[in-house]
Amino acid sequence: MSNTRNRFDHINHRIKQAFENSGRSLNNPVTLLAVSKHHSLDKIHSLYELGQRNFGESYLQEALKKINQSSYSDVIWHFIGPIQSNKTKEIAQNFHWVHSVDRLKIAKRLSAQYSGPKPLNICLQVNISLEPQKSGFTISEITTAIEEIMQLPNLAIRGLMAIPKPTDDFRLQKVAFQQLRELMQQLNEQFDLNMDTLSMGMSGDLEAAITEGSTIIRIGTALFGPREY
DSSP states (O other): OHHHHHHHHHHHHHHHHHHHHHTOOTTSOOEEEEEOTTSOHHHHHHHHTTTOOEEEESOHHHHHHHHHHOSOTTOEEEEOSOOOGGGHHHHHHHOSEEEEEOSHHHHHHHHHHOOOSSOEEEEEEBOTTOOTTSOSBOHHHHHHHHHHHTTOTTEEEEEEEOOOOOOSOHHHHHHHHHHHHHHHHHHHHHHTOOOOEEEOOOTTTHHHHHHTTOSEEEEOHHHHOSOOO
């Protein structure tokens, strides 16, 4: 537990320091999303006992096992991995958030297969760096797609998610995150939306992401330690 606490405290210290350095108000907080893929349920429970409530999973069958066996009913589960069409029903039925909605077909299936009392929270994944190996809407595609997605029942379009091209250059990190922030502002104005979520930033670039307005930081190994395969 001591190593887990040290990692948890270290990441929260970095988040707090980034807020102070960027001038952002602590009244506009960022959610720490613990990326628990390939980590045991015991490790999830250890972080839970330190106050962590939001956990992100990328692989459906692994995630379902943890969700069904978890001792805690108030964990908030986020699906953050690639979505195959034949997985949308179980994702819609078992997760509170879906960050990786990368095409219109997936949004339609999630909407049709969701039956919760409140709309399912989704983020639209944007390929902000235009990398051919990554999924997600391009900036031009999302403007067209969002007109249809916002008409779907059962979905709450909460915001945008991106995984920019990795770089150690703080200035370049900021540029990609700024583009995502400005895109959300543009879409809110263009379509009269109230998106409030920017799911962006991981352990290597969380300072730049917070500077540019991130509301959800996704952290895995830096919280849990080495993954268990």
